[in-house]
Amino acid sequence: MRQKAFILFLCLEQGLGGLKTYRNLKKPKNEYPKNQNDMNITMNINQTINSNVMKKSITMLLLLVASIVTMAQKHPVDKLFEKYAGKEGFTTVLISSKMFSLFSNLETDDEEFDDLMNSLKSIRILATDNDVELDKNINFYDEIMKELKVSEYEELMVIQEKDQNVKFLIREVDGKIVELLLVSGGMDGNALISIKGDIDLKNISKLSKSMNVEGLEDLEKIDKKKNKD
Template identity: 40%
Template sequence: MKTFKILLALLFVAVGFTAQAQDDAISKYFNKYLDDDRFTVVYISPKMFQLFDKMDLNLDDEEAEAIMSVVKDMRSLRILVSEETPKQFFDEAKKAFNTNSYEVLMTVRDKGGDNVEFFIKDDGGTVINELLLLVGGEDEFVLMSFVGNIDLNNISKLTEAFEGDGDDANDD
């Protein structure tokens, strides 16, 4: 019985480490190039998003309100940009994130040779835990990672708000 308990405890610890390792895939990749001069690096911390969340902003603008509804649930934003060997970085990143923990949401390839891939990490509901955007072309490699509880309903509201704005502009 004692052996069983120890095994059970070990199992929990192992599961914990695996979950941690999955969560840290993006952190590991980001940290790898954090001090690399070939990259432009932007990091907005969870603290910044917490501050946004705590501030009670009265936004009358539909577009701004939709942006805030997405921003409020976000926990961090990481951006990596490089103009050197973009194709190589794109392939490397794709390999790093095309795992069980991420799912490909959308792939776009244009005539100019630019590849855009969206990856998501979710629990199966309408809430995404992470949205990862990879862009690889002739000139530039871009990686953007949004971590948080990104509600697809809010994203659709955001799209609607922008579309509404576009319609208004067309009406003018």
């Protein structure tokens, strides 16, 4: 009898031990006691993660601010071209320095024209297509002049009529004209011409007569003004 009781006691003890082991396996990890080293490691990991997240957030914020500043600093002429170029009702002409180099390789009897082709870097033209309704709703002159840093330019010629404003502006660097800007806006049509390079006003009117590009005819007004002077 005592032997059977002892065997039963051993079985119960083994069973309870197995149950304790099972319970320990089922216990969630966060219920295990942590020593100080484990807690320090966990804190360091959390601090590293938070630091990385903060660095990424700051980087994204700086990129966003830089993008906004870049957009705000765009030249009004560039902004106007981006706004209307290629859209219905507008004519856009872009002539690069490569095209001018091709012109300069042509043999002509006009040395002044050849010199002009060699000195120009680019011509950009944006104009409305004689659309009365379109000209009622937009005005290149107003859009450009309200944002243009006028202090960087010198007025060459101004034409003001009842429903039309035209202005010729030049920008100089070290005594040389590097940009000629024509802005026209009103009911009679809207046009913007930007010419960059080493510009000689004596020859600039030749562009209209020689290249036959729509929009350049306004440059002949410079020649007329020069003859009056």
